[in-house]
Amino acid sequence: MTRSSKNRWKGLACFLLFLCLFLFTVVYTQCDPVLFWKRRSHLTDLLSGMFPMDFAYIPHILTPLFYTIQMSVTGTVIGSVLACILAPACAGSMDFPKWIRYVLRFLIQILRSFPALILALCATFLFGLGTFAGTFAITLYTFAIMTRLTYQDMEAASPLAYQALRTMGVSRFPAYIHGLFPEIAPSFFTNALYMLETNVRHSSILGYVGAGGIGLLLNEKISWLEYEKVGAILLVLFLAVFTIENLSRYLAALIRKECTLKKKYIKLLLFFLTALFVVCTITLSPPDFGRTSLQTMKNMFSGFLSPDWSFFFSTKKDGLFTLILETLCIAFAGTVIGTVFSIPLSFVNTRRFVPGSVAFIFNLLIIAIRSIPFLIYGLIFIRVSGPGPFTGVLTLSMCSIGLLTKRFTEALDAIDLKAYRALLAMGVHPVPAICHGILPQLKPIFISIFLYRFDVNIREASVLGLVGAGGIGAPLIFSMNQYAWEKAGAILLGLILLVWLIDMISVKINHIL
Amino acid sequence: SDAKTIDSLKIAFSPYADSDTITTATEPLENLLKETLLEKGYDVENVDMTVGTSYTAVGQALSAGSADIGFISGGNYVLFSDDCDVLLTALRYGINKDSDDPKDWNDGTVEENTDDMSTYYRSIFLAGPSEKGQALLEKVNNGEELTWDDLNDATWAVMGPTSASGYIYPSLWLLQRYGKGISDLDHAVESDSYTTSLARLASGQADIMVSYAHIRTKYAPEWKETFGGTDDMINQTGVIGVTDKIYNDMIAYSKTSETMADQDFRQALGDSFIEIAQTEEGKDIISVFSQVGYEWGDDSNYDGEREAQKLLKSEE
Amino acid sequence: MIPIKLQIQHIHKAFKNHVTALEDISFSISQGEFVSVIGPSGAGKTTLFRLLNGTEDCTKGQILIDDHPMENIRRQQKRQFKKNMSTIYQDFCLVENSSCLENVLTATLPDMSFFPAVLGLYGTARTEKALQLLTRVGLAEKEQEPVKNLSGGQKQRTAIARALMRQPSLLLADEPIASLDPVTGRQILSLLKDIQQKDGVTVLMNSHNLELSMEFSHRLIGLNNGRIVFDGSPDEINDSVIRTIYGNSSVCSLNKNRKDVGL
Amino acid sequence: MIPIKLQIQHIHKAFKNHVTALEDISFSISQGEFVSVIGPSGAGKTTLFRLLNGTEDCTKGQILIDDHPMENIRRQQKRQFKKNMSTIYQDFCLVENSSCLENVLTATLPDMSFFPAVLGLYGTARTEKALQLLTRVGLAEKEQEPVKNLSGGQKQRTAIARALMRQPSLLLADEPIASLDPVTGRQILSLLKDIQQKDGVTVLMNSHNLELSMEFSHRLIGLNNGRIVFDGSPDEINDSVIRTIYGNSSVCSLNKNRKDVGL
Ligand SMILES: Nc1ncnc2c1ncn2[C@@H]1O[C@H](COP(=O)(O)OP(=O)(O)OP(=O)(O)O)[C@@H](O)[C@H]1O
Ligand SMILES: Nc1ncnc2c1ncn2[C@@H]1O[C@H](COP(=O)(O)OP(=O)(O)OP(=O)(O)O)[C@@H](O)[C@H]1O
Numbered sequence A: 001m002t003r004s005s006k007n008r009w010k011g012l013a014c015f016l017l018f019l020c021l022f023l024f025t026v027v028y029t030q031c032d033p034v035l036f037w038k039r040r041s042h043l044t045d046l047l048s049g050m051f052p053m054d055f056a057y058i059p060h061i062l063t064p065l066f067y068t069i070q071m072s073v074t075g076t077v078i079g080s081v082l083a084c085i086l087a088p089a090c091a092g093s094m095d096f097p098k099w100i101r102y103v104l105r106f107l108i109q110i111l112r113s114f115p116a117l118i119l120a121l122c123a124t125f126l127f128g129l130g131t132f133a134g135t136f137a138i139t140l141y142t143f144a145i146m147t148r149l150t151y152q153d154m155e156a157a158s159p160l161a162y163q164a165l166r167t168m169g170v171s172r173f174p175a176y177i178h179g180l181f182p183e184i185a186p187s188f189f190t191n192a193l194y195m196l197e198t199n200v201r202h203s204s205i206l207g208y209v210g211a212g213g214i215g216l217l218l219n220e221k222i223s224w225l226e227y228e229k230v231g232a233i234l235l236v237l238f239l240a241v242f243t244i245e246n247l248s249r250y251l252a253a254l255i256r257k258e259c260t261l262k263k264k265y266i267k268l269l270l271f272f273l274t275a276l277f278v279v280c281t282i283t284l285s286p287p288d289f290g291r292t293s294l295q296t297m298k299n300m301f302s303g304f305l306s307p308d309w310s311f312f313f314s315t316k317k318d319g320l321f322t323l324i325l326e327t328l329c330i331a332f333a334g335t336v337i338g339t340v341f342s343i344p345l346s347f348v349n350t351r352r353f354v355p356g357s358v359a360f361i362f363n364l365l366i367i368a369i370r371s372i373p374f375l376i377y378g379l380i381f382i383r384v385s386g387p388g389p390f391t392g393v394l395t396l397s398m399c400s401i402g403l404l405t406k407r408f409t410e411a412l413d414a415i416d417l418k419a420y421r422a423l424l425a426m427g428v429h430p431v432p433a434i435c436h437g438i439l440p441q442l443k444p445i446f447i448s449i450f451l452y453r454f455d456v457n458i459r460e461a462s463v464l465g466l467v468g469a470g471g472i473g474a475p476l477i478f479s480m481n482q483y484a485w486e487k488a489g490a491i492l493l494g495l496i497l498l499v500w501l502i503d504m505i506s507v508k509i510n511h512i513l
Numbered sequence B: 001s002d003a004k005t006i007d008s009l010k011i012a013f014s015p016y017a018d019s020d021t022i023t024t025a026t027e028p029l030e031n032l033l034k035e036t037l038l039e040k041g042y043d044v045e046n047v048d049m050t051v052g053t054s055y056t057a058v059g060q061a062l063s064a065g066s067a068d069i070g071f072i073s074g075g076n077y078v079l080f081s082d083d084c085d086v087l088l089t090a091l092r093y094g095i096n097k098d099s100d101d102p103k104d105w106n107d108g109t110v111e112e113n114t115d116d117m118s119t120y121y122r123s124i125f126l127a128g129p130s131e132k133g134q135a136l137l138e139k140v141n142n143g144e145e146l147t148w149d150d151l152n153d154a155t156w157a158v159m160g161p162t163s164a165s166g167y168i169y170p171s172l173w174l175l176q177r178y179g180k181g182i183s184d185l186d187h188a189v190e191s192d193s194y195t196t197s198l199a200r201l202a203s204g205q206a207d208i209m210v211s212y213a214h215i216r217t218k219y220a221p222e223w224k225e226t227f228g229g230t231d232d233m234i235n236q237t238g239v240i241g242v243t244d245k246i247y248n249d250m251i252a253y254s255k256t257s258e259t260m261a262d263q264d265f266r267q268a269l270g271d272s273f274i275e276i277a278q279t280e281e282g283k284d285i286i287s288v289f290s291q292v293g294y295e296w297g298d299d300s301n302y303d304g305e306r307e308a309q310k311l312l313k314s315e316e
Numbered sequence C, D: 001m002i003p004i005k006l007q008i009q010h011i012h013k014a015f016k017n018h019v020t021a022l023e024d025i026s027f028s029i030s031q032g033e034f035v036s037v038i039g040p041s042g043a044g045k046t047t048l049f050r051l052l053n054g055t056e057d058c059t060k061g062q063i064l065i066d067d068h069p070m071e072n073i074r075r076q077q078k079r080q081f082k083k084n085m086s087t088i089y090q091d092f093c094l095v096e097n098s099s100c101l102e103n104v105l106t107a108t109l110p111d112m113s114f115f116p117a118v119l120g121l122y123g124t125a126r127t128e129k130a131l132q133l134l135t136r137v138g139l140a141e142k143e144q145e146p147v148k149n150l151s152g153g154q155k156q157r158t159a160i161a162r163a164l165m166r167q168p169s170l171l172l173a174d175e176p177i178a179s180l181d182p183v184t185g186r187q188i189l190s191l192l193k194d195i196q197q198k199d200g201v202t203v204l205m206n207s208h209n210l211e212l213s214m215e216f217s218h219r220l221i222g223l224n225n226g227r228i229v230f231d232g233s234p235d236e237i238n239d240s241v242i243r244t245i246y247g248n249s250s251v252c253s254l255n256k257n258r259k260d261v262g263l
């Protein structure tokens, strides 16, 4: 009894601490629900401007969409394959040598800290303008994120079968491919397709490498207030996301052997997908090494390597420390709010807990939430709450809902429902059954998803910058625009350290819980 | 005692510099404004100053009234002028070349800042060290007219489509001469910043870049070091086109804001800014925006801009 | 204790992959019986239990509860019925990350109102009772251990304690002693017998331990390949019955025939 | 077949939560023996097997393989040793999303070179053999079924087929017949006995079925509460030995004592 009540106190203490943290960040970022409520009428005025959509504009979108898809497909495939190969070496639950794990994780950490724009710039300075550079940037970016997601999945999956193979003397990699990968394959493929979708949606960087991407078009139409056209672009995006989402669901079900397909059709599907990849890859423009800009690259890296220490250690109002604190607070508040909405949403988003039609409707809703780019959320909320951190929190919350719901749903789809079903069979109401039959299993997974999103939100501080939300994003973008690489280097170093710290803390948290 | 109380005044700045530089620099503005306004009979309790990173964001805030006044660009103002109106136009120091004939700019000297205040600036087409760029430059210096094909063959580094000097005015210039705009160019690449355009120009990835006219004033010293130029900037680059006048940035007020509905308050606020800009302290503050003073603004100053945007949109 | 009369009429079960697990099963059980289902591996025993507790639906036929077809019963009543039934699963179906005690306590959730149930405020009375049950199955010291750290037999006993915590009128026990040593297994069966006799609980068990099944049950149901091939008292079991249940090539384990089997 | 001599010297195992699962265990097994470990639930049998196959490390003591301490063996040799050993796990440890056949085939991975292993190109010979084994354990028709759709006993048989696929010199079988009906169970044990006799495989089994353990083994090791309390031939087993192994209050199942047990 004493131990159980001690545990309960510990849980309560953790919860209170968490709540305090949340309240602090809410106050620090000037979140003001009253203001939000008072000005709520402005929530819809921008959206309503998008109707009726300008259907005549859709043909203009198709070419950029094609380029975007082309680069995204190649980049996502190569990046994911690399991730699939390297992720097991990063997973703590596997017996790969520890030093490899630390080195790889560190590299991935650094790679993920670089805003996609910097990667794209590097790529163009190296390979010249063109789709090749864009693909390269997407590959790196996808690789970093996919590796992280995949090793996280591995750590959550049961290692028993893998261990069984290892004890038979199977070498690590084949044991991983046959003993563990089949269990995480559904979520691996959904993640990869999610990356494809993200790459298509956030393709603005592709414009900067000379490939036009649908992101630039969107930015342009938003800036020119041509909302009917924005609406048309969003519709196309929605359809793209919808297609990819359903493809990924079907694929996951196929892997879980929840539905079957004739061998013939599987071969056909494989052939089609391979053909798509090959076509996308060979139509890429070859790299143009004649015009590499090594000097700029050199400046960039020497800047990163000799960060601006006075800025780094400054404790003034415009010093790194204050900025990072603000970023942390915005990211934390945004992630928590996002999580609060995503957990229930993820339960109604899967056929395992609600009837198919309900799941379908919510699925549409979530796809809609996801297909709206953060810039639009930023603009919507800026009309409500004005520029400032509060807008950042709101925007991040909305962006988080997309990914979090997706990941939570995936975890729900993968989890073993035996215990839950056992409770239902005893006549327990579904909600408490979820609380006691599923949440304990999900807790570690949910916590790691939460921490992951938190870390993404910190890294995507540049996103915050774009919507005018304070934090470290704006100085980062600005120093990048000015080619003040020393300063950018200091900010990136700060981010890397911060994220590393959070990673350490999250490992500790996962240990305790 | 008979001072009118204003609860809060929300000011939004466009990202002329990085937000914390602006925040730090503008910190004293709060008290200066409060004091000056109090003298004019308005007791402002709270001055809320924020920096939006995108111009559009500030425009949106003004249009919805979540900001009362905003420091925005002319192009942006035109987009949102249904919901906001011009209060003041900013003044800047000009540069020593103002001709619209590109040959005059290629006199072998880098443009220099002058002490004259002006309400406008210009945008230029800068040809780079690449073969194509040099060929175009030579043609211009020989007094020959450039053809559309000349320009269309080249690779262009341009800015986002709302940038006045990096897109709109250059596009307008092309339209007036060739009937086609930047979006009709086969090889126009959007850069995330002018510096990226410069790096592309220096490496030969781009043959032409478009930018505000004082770009060489600002970056010539760094040309070799930062951007990888192989010779001095003035030797490697040249101007092949100069656009019309572009009116400076401005302070706009939101028509949807209740605070700003008061004509007298607007008058007082405008006067305050003009006064503050004349003090040493005030000059220091607004120098982060590269502004040196204010003049009462007039909506019609921006008709040129309006025209340009209309042309660009209809051309699509 | 609300008595339950269970009638199974001509039920069929085919899975999505066209495996027919049960074909034309009919029998009925009255309150207070101790019935064992026996049959070879893959005969459909677990599937039968899952149909009975409502985890799966049958493809044809119907299950009557107190003469009402299960699918027609209104939701409230169905919940009521489920509350009076509990299952010991072959694969335990425990929440691996929760402690032994928490797992047992979840059995009391159906009796609690919504919010205490969601928050898991079980109160001392219930906790006491759960602890008692854990002591009875010999797991007192593992009370706070997460289930994933338990041995196979300990997990099984946790599952048993959870099922008993419900105080059901119908207990479905799917291989309740498979992972237990003979002594503990016997103790557990005695415990089941005990509650069956004292409280009149209906026990429907399924075990591969023929001897113990025969010793403890009133009645045996033999299942082979999804069909009932035997239904009678333990006394009626003989070599030929064993052979029909476990297949023709089978060697009767009753006779302890120790010669090697050609496999 | 490479003969393996296994010596266990004074091993201890304590888990992170300070549960001591094994204390001062010593015994040795020579090639070709059929040894059964018996003991009550939670005695530490599974833990012992996991130490032997290297899934867990012991806290004290050492395991000698052909007189070399396990931790000192160089990697290459260790791999070799592992290749010659296979384990049937109590909780199966199968890949649930993969088919029965795929699971069995994974056992041949250690013999394949890297790329074919990664790509899963097993070739027809291996597939043939796996199918044969599946037929022998009676799962021929479930070949393509994902493991998660199998019944308890079917899963167990898949695990057995996988272990046998390796053609090990040492087979660790942790409750290999717990989920099997008496007839199939006996068949499986006969199969194990068969390979032990024909191929000289060492079998270390652990089963709660005392009768079958006694019938099939040369030697029994009794474990209670993490200590060895008995080590001898089946003939030496008697009531008092049973009592030391399964605890004092135990009722000897050898005697088929049918009277109720006070629990
Ligand atoms: N979800 C499922 N999908 C497809 N087939 C299934 C599924 N569950 C069970 N089966 C098949 O139905 C048949 C009966 O399975 P069941 O689990 O009822 O057997 P059982 O009698 O409990 O066997 P055991 O004694 O081995 O536990 C088996 O052939 C099994 O493969
Ligand atoms: N990972 C673990 N962490 C903590 N304690 C453990 C762990 N694994 C096993 N134990 C404990 O060690 C003891 C021995 O467990 P083990 O699994 O070896 O028992 P067993 O003899 O196989 O029992 P059974 O017959 O029930 O399978 C048990 O008390 C168990 O609770």
Ligand SMILES: [Mg+2]
Binding pocket: C045, C046, C047, C090, D151, D152, D153
């Ligand atoms: Mg079963």
Ligand SMILES: [Mg+2]
Binding pocket: C151, C152, C153, D045, D046, D047, D090
């Ligand atoms: Mg065990």
